[in-house]
Amino acid sequence: MPLVVAGDDRTDARRLQRLAEQGQLRRIHAGVYTDDLVQPLESIVRRELSRFRGVEVDTAGDGFFATFDGPARAVRCALEVRDAVRGLGLEIRAGVHTGECQIIGGKTGGIAVIIGSRVREQAAPGQVLATSTVRDLTAGSGLRFETQGARRLKGVPDEWQIFTAEA
Numbered sequence: 566m567p568l569v570v571a572g573d574d575r576t577d578a579r580r581l582q583r584l585a586e587q588g589q590l591r592r593i594h595a596g597v598y599t600d601d602l603v604q605p606l607e608s609i610v611r612r613e614l615s616r617f618r619g620v621e622v623d624t625a626g627d628g629f630f631a632t633f634d635g636p637a638r639a640v641r642c643a644l645e646v647r648d649a650v651r652g653l654g655l656e657i658r659a660g661v662h663t664g665e666c667q668i669i670g671g672k673t674g675g676i677a678v679i680i681g682s683r684v685r686e687q688a689a690p691g692q693v694l695a696t697s698t699v700r701d702l703t704a705g706s707g708l709r710f711e712t713q714g715a716r717r718l719k720g721v722p723d724e725w726q727i728f729t730a731e732a
Contacts, residue, residue: 660685
């Protein structure tokens with residue numbers, strides 16, 4: 566099963582184009598490429614999910630959706646995945662939010678899931694972004710957060726304070 570990589574999601578478009586020119590990726594159409602990194606990528610993500618007690622809920626296209634029993638574990642997992650996949654020449658974007666989830670039609674959903682997804686959309690390649698809720702709940706964990714300012718998140722009321730997370 567080939568991995569489909571969208572140029573604006575997993576890594577920056579210029580790097581993908583360069584890899585395609587070198588014959589390491591095959592261009593499917595504008596900004597979308599395929600390669601054979603799916604097994605090592607999935608292996609890295611699943612290894613880190615296990616390590617940080619994350620539960621894989623879904624994979625959607627080129628991303629993973631997971632839940633954790635604590636926000637610090639979620640942030641640390643995202644940071645470790647980010648660092649590990651760099652060895653594959655990839656950059657991920659991650660968004661972390663914590664809140665009440667709902668089970669809708671047997672799937673995890675609700676506003677907390679939407680917020681996490683919208684935060685990820687705000688991330689640049691290689692960034693792990695988190696909401697102020699995550700920052701506040703991880704006080705004393707050793708994680709560091711640098712403000713990115715207030716952002717409007719599509720389909721979510723109000724502005725949200727967004728932070729870059731680092732260990």
